[in-house]
Amino acid sequence: MKKIIYIAVISSFIWSCGSGGGDEPTPQENSAPTIPELVFPTDNLLCIDNVLAFQWDASIDADGDAISYEIQVATDNQFSQIAHEIKSSTTTKTITLDRGIAYYWRVKAADAKNLESEYSSTFHFYTESDGSINHIPFSPELVSPELGEVVQTSTVILQWEANDVDTADILTFDVYYGADKDNLSKISSNESETNLETLTLESSTTYYWKVIVKDGNGGETMGQVWQFSTD
Secondary structure, three states, X not given: OHHHHHHHHHHXXXXXXXXXXXXXXXXXXXXXXXXXXXXXXXXXXXXXXXXEEEEEOOOOOOOOOOEEEEEEEEOOOOOOXXXXXXXXXXXXXXXXXXXXXXXXXXXXXXXXXXXXXXXXOOXXXXXXXXXXXXXXXXXXXXXXXXXXXXXXXXXXXXXXXXXXXXXXXXXXXXXXXXXXXXXXXXXXXXXXXOEEEOOOOOOOOEEEEXXXXXXXOOOEEEOOXXXXXXX
């Protein structure tokens, strides 16, 4: 009987040592690396050479994980036409590009656990072609309303940005707009400003618009179709 009691006491002691030490520590949540910042080629650059050493600032990982990068170079600012998509363990990558092309590039970081940052901002640049005189403008960039935004006003001011490596060119804009994405109406021609107030909006409607950038020397670039909705 004493032997049974002794075993029971020992078992109880072992159980209490195993379970009485408190809750298991909560695993630390992994953090994504910071978003890289682009260095070269700089935004709106005309590159004489078509072999470029792309550079960006290193990301920081709060967990001390090793970081790798993915660089995307595209011929459109929506990155639907990817020219190069390359992984790198360093913050520089040399890429050979075609001449006479407008390019757009961005970078994102990933840690050793495959947790990724958001993409960096997008820079655009042009590679000089042999004997080139005029360069077409870069694709226009949306300012407002934000893509997919729901507006609650009776009118809205459409705003965009546009650039050209030929800094002496005077850019003008044709603006297309409407509720039918496949049948937009031109509501302004040769607009000199990068904003335009729309007509009265109808409620519970999705509107679409796009901008064509013209440089006055025959160069034109059509932007993507943007959209916003009314409440």
